[in-house]
Amino acid sequence: MSSRTIFGSADDQAGRPRPIRFGIVLLPNFTLTAFSGFVDLLRLASDDGDMSRPVRCTWTILAESRVPVRASCGIQVTPWVTFDEAGAFDYLVVVGGLLHSGPSASDATLRFIRAIAASPATIVGICTGAFALARAGVMDGYRICVSWFHYWDFVERFPALPESSLIADRLFVIDRRRITCSGGRASIDVAAAILLRHLDAGIVQKAQRILIVDDAQRGNAPQPYPPGLDPASHPKVRRAILVMEQHIGSPLALTELARRVDTSVRQLERLFIAEIGKSPNVYCRQMRVRMAAWMLTGSDRTVADIAMSCGFSDASHLGREFRKEFNEAPSAYRITRAHAHQPAEFNA
Template identity: 70%
Template structure:
């Protein structure tokens, strides 16, 4: 008896089973976020390594077919307009620069609203989350924001519940809303989405081709801003990111520990062993570092910076600056204007285990 012929799905059946992605590039989008995401789709879509869209397909969509400029200057032309686009399973919004050029058009916002009202899962990458907020499709959802854009997000959307904002993780999947901090994490969030539909080997093969290895899970901490090492324990890394996220607020130690599923005493011990400092001392150093960065990178007043960084007033900030740098804030600004914080060795020294930074705050239940 001869072996039966294999059953080959018809083109219609294959098309129906294919996972469909629509990608919208916002003005000044980040090329890394776009390319990382779409390359994961490309490498996972086909067994023969010919980049054929067998398992999934992707299309770049736009209000018009006018090229969209990335923040690096490269331009990409949409393949289809919103009016002619077919329904997709995932609508991916890729953002980038916030303060340069036009934002998403009203037609783009309306297209996102229509997709979100149906069965489409909406994905915001990098500052694409800002556009999802403007479209009004993130109500009652947890929202992942890059630590770098946390304060921009708070300023633009002050009515959002602070507990819903996640600025210490790579990405968040909350029902049919997915938000991602951007950069290299776009690869990780693409892998997490593909694992919903494909076997692990298929997704792992794509990661290996990209020389990524294992994907990072959504609850992995976002990388540190410069100078915040040597903390290596994931709980300490996340604690530091939370401190920076709320650098202007008087955060009780118990509240911070609760967010990390630790007791206050556990966090205190772990922090001391990893950084050589208490959470309170580290938070005070972080406030000074942030104030120094604002002094050299903005024209905000000393009083405004003091308020933003959790100091009681300009005099309080002035005392701390004289104590650590030997000069008042305005002189510090004049001497170091135009420099990056990574060029301040005396700032980086704060975060070394042998640093003797002191805090003028009396012992208590808060970090500041």
Template identity: 75%
Template sequence: MKLADSQPLTTAEAATTAPKARIRFGIVLLPNFTLTAFSGFVDMLRLSADEGDYSKPVRCSWSVIGDTLAPVRASCGIQVTPWETFDTAEPFDYVVVVGGLLHSGPQASDETLRFIQRAARGNTTLVGICTGVFALMRAGVLDGHRICVSWFHYWDFVERFPTVSTDALIADRLFVIDRRRITCSGGRASIDVAAAILLRHFEHATVQKALRILLVGEMQKGNAPQPHPPGLEPATHPKVKRAILLMEQHVGRSLPLEELACKLDLSPRQLERLFKAETGKSPQAFAKQVRLRTAAWLLTSSDRTVADIASSCGFSDASHLGREFRKQFGLPPVTFRETRGADAQNDEMACGENFAGVGGVY
């Protein structure tokens, strides 16, 4: 802009002409992180940061950070070296913690947890992707927030953090944005959550360009259902998929039909019609099968007592579980545990029943 008399810009004029500050992302990779979750998120930043396909950090910048500069190994074996350490990095607008495998060695270090806590005390928004949400939880920065986890890791989360309210734990959506805490189920959803974050700061066309380059098309919204576990077919309707995921999430208590329908923005009658059309069963009957398959999995994959499993799966006591279990599997729970072994769930899935896929995957 050229001023007629070449006078200095006023404060208002400077505000409208000055370039916007870059949005800064710090990315923390946990040991055995998922490469897809990391690459999907950072590629959305890269493709949205500049015009064309130049990948310059103009609109936003990103830095891989760690407690040391030692390489961090992904679950697939690829290693990524942090660019800077926690104590040398400048403040970030977003700190993104990317997790992965839970049972393959150490998770977030104490230094990483302290860094997350320091970031939470400022104006930084914290993002947990895949099992990165476990690190945010360990750091104590998710109190009072809704938390999104993958259906695959739902039971791991419940077992590690038993005091978390099941009402706050979301396992039927791709991601959840709750004030300055963003949690994402991982995988392909890392692209969607990155797009949602970038839309806070950039024009839609900028973000849409990045999605098109990645051959994604339209982003999925956070309330879109997570891809269903194995065994849900032919339950293809998204409302039915989400209903079954909610059944699995609340396996410890049977959701009343009215409450389940309300969560799906349906009437109970609509939900019953959809379920019958998609699965051939009523929601109540399907929910019972979900609970029974969960009990079967716990019998063959843990040493918990039958009474404990009955309580965890929403049955009134061990006798109640025993009666329903015999009807479904033809064996009492103790005999099932002794004779079926660790491969019980794979055998049952081969029978072709359209149960929710809770067996052997959590």
């Protein structure tokens, strides 16, 4: 699609270019930040001043029914129209969120995605919305951007899609009439990239400045990763670190960690040494100590309580490991750092 092109009739009766039409589907347990960031940039770019009228673009929240859709944080959004009532769109935006909490996209939602994909519209998957697009069968032959956080989940759920098509080191990917985005704050960036196809750059940049995100990122900007990891790090290493984070209070044995990421203990150790220069056990221990340091300066919890929360047997165990990392006891660290600054990220 060429720059400044709008689908369909070019002008309305008033002689103005027809608004860009966005249909937005919110999946159960969608991420509120991803949704609000995307739609707020549309709102701010759509009108002048502080009017927020749908002049340059319109947006419609739609679903199978008008039953409110619950975000992962508990806030509910009521769809404006049902799929049967929906008109034509230039972009269909599917916003996902939590993968393992409740139902995913319904059969009716998947059918609707397939129907829109057969039209001239462009399909956009934000956060785990890309999973719904893959389930609908509309991503064959396209590159797919997924968060590094969900990379291995995607591989496990869609083994027929080649791993070479997965992009987990960029904020978003535009591939012809498919756009996928890693989620979070990047939803603002992908909204800006879409609007720049149709609107003057000054309009989009003004909207970004109002949101205080005038440092908009391009799609090839790297996703944020755990401390010490390069964006090109092996996916099994990234997956192992994610599993470590999920079990920080009750660390897994190395054999179980290797099983979770479908590799051998020996291979996992080799990958960690090659990618970050430390063994999985050392990395996990440092992660837990750093979490304890953050809790010491950011909460009033006792050292014993923090020790248990971070997977140490007791306060003495935490104290021994803490001294190796910071050369002081947890209680002393709390006193000297509580009113200074938060601990820096460790250089894994």
